[in-house]
Amino acid sequence: MVVKMNAKGWNVYHTQDSDTIHDSVPRGPVSQLEVGKQYSAFPIVSNPTDVQQVLNSFKYVMQNYRFPQIMFNKNPMLLVPFDVRDNNIVVRVPFEVILSHTEFLESLETLESIVNMN
Numbered sequence: 001m002v003v004k005m006n007a008k009g010w011n012v013y014h015t016q017d018s019d020t021i022h023d024s025v026p027r028g029p030v031s032q033l034e035v036g037k038q039y040s041a042f043p044i045v046s047n048p049t050d051v052q053q054v055l056n057s058f059k060y061v062m063q064n065y066r067f068p069q070i071m072f073n074k075n076p077m078l079l080v081p082f083d084v085r086d087n088n089i090v091v092r093v094p095f096e097v098i099l100s101h102t103e104f105l106e107s108l109e110t111l112e113s114i115v116n117m118n
Contacts, residue, residue, distance in 0.1 A: 001033055001105055009114035010041040010068055011048050015081050021058075025051045033084045040081045041068035043114055061114050071110040072099060079111070 002012050011029035015038050024040065028049045033039060043057040061067075068079040070091075077097055082104075083090040089104040091097045099107065 001108065002029075002031060004105070004108045005041060005111060006044065007113075007115070008108075008111045009044050009116075010079075010111065011044045012039050012041055014038070015040045021055060022051050025049060025054045035084050035086055038081045038083045041079050066112050066114050069112055070107040072097065072103065072107045 005012055012033070013024045013029055014027060015024045017038070021042070025042065026049050029042075029044075030039070042054050043061050045053045045057045047053050069076050070079055071077070072091075075097075077091050077093045079091060081092055083092070088098045088100050091099065091104075
């Protein structure tokens, strides 16, 4: 899943409910998802632990109407944040949407690519 998101130009960071971008970005992006953890997607940058660089890139892609968003059942869902569970992924869009791992992986096909955008 992380490889698929990276291919679309998004790094995946472990986050917690109380985290801000200033907490999660310095830890760096993850290379794999772990059950029981929460994640958010931010644009890939040359220094993925540099908060200002990630913020600037995120601001740029948002201003150009690119979001870490997937489609599921024809409904757009922002991918910030999402939780990995044993049998599913919970995407928190103002409400929780529960997808199987397979459904989540398939929905990543619709993740907006930001490769070569910067």
